[in-house]
Amino acid sequence: MTGKIWLQLIGIFCSLKDSSLEETGVLDCLDKEPDYRYLVYAGEFVYLQCSPSKLLIKAEKNTVEWFIQKPDRSLKEVKRRNDLIIHDNGALQISTLERNHSGTYLCRMKNLCRKMIVRVEGKENCSTYGPKSFFFRITEAPTTLSCPSLSCQGDIKRNVTWYRNETFANVTSKNRFSVKINNNDIQFSELFTEDVGIYTCDYVFHDSSEEEWIMRATIQVSVDIPDTEEPPKILSSSNGTEIPAELGKPTELKCRIHFGYERYFNPVIKWTVLHPEVKVEHSGGRNLCLNNTSGLTGYECLFTIKLDKVTKNDLLTIFQCYAQNSVGNVTTTFKLSKKESDVVFLIYILSASVALLLVTLICAGTVYVYWVEIVLLYRHYLSKDETIGDNKDFDAFISYATQTSEYGEEITDNFCNNYEDERFATQLLPSVLEDNYNYKLCILERDILPGGAYVEDIAKIIKRSRRAIFILSQRYITGPRLFELQAAITCSLEEQDSLKLILIKLKPFKEPESLPHIVKKALRALPTVSWKGDLNSKPAHTSKFWKRIRYYMPVKKCKENVRI
Template sequence: METAILLFCFILPVFSQECCAINHQKKEKGFQQHTHRQLTHRHYKAVEGEIFMIPCVKSPNNTVGLHTLIRSRTEEDKEGNNGPTFSCGKGFLTEIKHSGKYTSPNGEMVFTLQVLQKISLGCFLPNESSVMLLVNIGGTISCPGLACSNNTGAVWFKGAKAVAEQRRDSCQKEGLLELCTVSQIDSGVYFCDRQIMEQGVTWILRRAVNVTVIPRLNASAPPDIRYPSANMTEEVELDRPHNLTCKIYFEFEIGLHCPISVQWFMNHGGNMKNRTLLHMEKLEQENNFKGCLVIWKAIIENVALQHLNHTYTCIASNTVGNSSVTIALKRKFQVIWPSLVGYPLASFVVVTGLGIIVHVKWLELRIFWRSQFQYRKQDGEEKLFDVLLSYVRSSPSAEVAGGLTLSSKSEPYDYEKACLSNIPLEVLLPQVLEDQWGYRLCLLERDILPGGAYTNDVALAIKRSRMLLCVLSADYLANSDAVFVLESGVQALLQKSGVKVLLIRTDGRPVSLIHPDTSLSQLVQRALRVLPSLDWNSYKSSTATSSFWSSLRKAMPNHRSGLVSAMQSQ
């Protein structure tokens, strides 16, 4: 058998090269005449047990595609049994019962199929229905039954498409299909059609050939054991099962299934001549065009001390030779320190890490806690001022906006009707907080008498206020006096003075990035990260119903009636 295949794969391609060189152009035209012929009634013969595919053709008017054929009802179908239905372009195994006449749903196309018994052919050869071709060389496919027929003309198809319409180097000659260079994609089912005349009717005898492209006839090397490696040692646990895994790659060999042979042996005392075959199970297999990769395992049900005195060998074989790998086992000592030492140590590391984080962030945590919760405990304490407003003017004309000044109180400022986007925030805030909302406001430039010590005056003003409100404009953190007010407010917050500190950002950036070039103290830098803040946008916050004004109103201290008492106590 292998000799015949060798002759078929290596001798016939010599003729195919001449066919490809001389007749490649001639076969195109002949194919077009056959494949484009349009018939209203087509007659096909097939052989039982072979794959058959109804060809897809167009109707005579060239407008309706033929997709499905339904067998016409016969005398046997009078009881209501429906006949078989087939779709063009889809292969199926033929049976004698498939013989009959088929029509398309629109009735324009008629198709007659006659399934022949194998014994009726006279010279049926089963081997003709399958061919193996070697990759990267020329190959020849012969039409089955060609030697028993006087008609050597045949038209070839691969699947539903004529070979003549496929862009590849091939030709057809005397019932043979010559492939100039065989590639992996040439595998598949091919059909050869030959015309037969019977009683004036032209029949097409369609035979199928299953073509398999192979990389080689025989393996070129013994199996490649990829795991385990030679002389390696695997760790095992006593009184527990263990799997010995062997991963092997086998090259393709014609007529042999992968894998050819894999065995695990236990060598008693390391003696290769005194061995025992172990029970094996297949884990997985990966096939490709050139070979296959298989994984087999041998199972040791319960590892005992005597298993450590033996060696274990994996042997893989093919027609070229054998490959083997021997390994040993060693005891795996259970580590008990993770439960006795590791867990307490891990807990200590976690606690220590948290302690370091708290130590580094302790100042920020204190500022955050007091700014969020501490002031509420002393919110009822009587103070001279409700709010100390700290800001840096953006321009010399900031005092005047809309015809009103900071000290103008002749008429209440209706901020709901004003165009807030045209008024600087440092001008707008005093008018809203004091004139509209009725809070007692402390402005350093207005309520602090000149000539005194600035630092003492600022500290006293913060002590007498329930809230410090800082407008962090672009110039605020670059102004030393303004930064001093903010730092004094943070210090007062840490001293449990009950003052609340609130920041208003005017340019949308984080407060720590408003003036990155300014050299600020660590206290101010950390306070800027955690102090509560609001964002002011001259466009989005220009209406009284904006979220800015709602949030500011909620952040303001409650109105108190103890102002007079506070003044008398001074």
């Protein structure tokens, strides 16, 4: 009774398994024509892809299934074992091909089913089969890689397609400028450690029955550099170094060593403690060896021993660091010196640091406060006259609100305010800048003859000037002379560093809503100097206001020395 039950269960399991295969659509592939026919040689390493790489990239992990067709047309699912491996991207890897690997393979991915025939032949049929692995040194570039099976099908010219690793990525790409395909061969102009891997080459040929086959072969490429020809080097500390240590306190002795590159890196590092009466070797301690950033020029090792408590006997001891590679060895020695805790010295260091900080802050504050004076002093004694040879006629163009408008209409309101603007521009500015500092100002009513196209003349005069000074007030901002500021802004953008604008805020003013955007932007960006003096008193040309005006003016030598 029990045997019958087991037979029924086995039958149910087999029927469920067969129905599962039918649901996946794998059984439908048995009667279809093969999608691919591969010819490979025994003893090789090969990858089989289930689908073109574009589809494989979109596939989720563990969604690809592989099956092998048995002689009785039943299907056996491929499970992971030593010689058969299914990668996450769906590729089937056969590590070492044997004749019993010949047969029909089916794979399923989502709703896609592929059928392929694999035929494994012995290499006795191709005596010219190339090597299946290469080991290149970095110094051997440029290097050429040829498809090993290309000569097995005669001298007929084939079109070879190359892939790299199980992802079946194209060998050449925009990011790999050192790799090119030339006459079916891979050419490396430079070799890098990233070039290692399995390279697969495919080409199509027809057998005697005119069936189309894909000849597939693989090459294992390894890249390395020559082993070092030099012994290790001690990076720190140098031979005979004395390391300060406090009695009764723990301390560490560190030996930093550089080893040249070796493919089979097996260093020997040890400490030797030479007491007055005994010699002790320590191969313990902490040893940390790391590759450098490129991974090819060697290793840097830090070997450390720790003394839990420094004793007087340790001060008489010589510590020796020994390093050895396959080429030779190197040794360096250390000694401990007594370190006294010096509180007074610490106080001196702290006091000097505080004093230095205070001096630095005072100097920085002085420079910040007297920056304008420092610059003027430097200009007076060291700078060259920048007005020589610049083909400019005036040092500064003066723009201000006049008593009358540009069209001869008398202005009656705020007459005193307008008159103050004109007094500042035509009397005070020349009395300081021209009489004391040899600057040549351009005042329209004084220096330019009337007549002509006024707007065009203003632009030309501004371009003939090194600076443009604007006396700002409520009357100026809302008056017709504002167009001179607009013209100067346009000229400064065209002239770039040749023309600079200076704003003098004579009195507070309110910006009208109709003010052009370019003027609003200039009022916030251009240097502005506020006037707080009295027009009725004698001007002090050495005041801070006039120093700032001179700071923005061009460097020009005075006829005689003046006070800074």
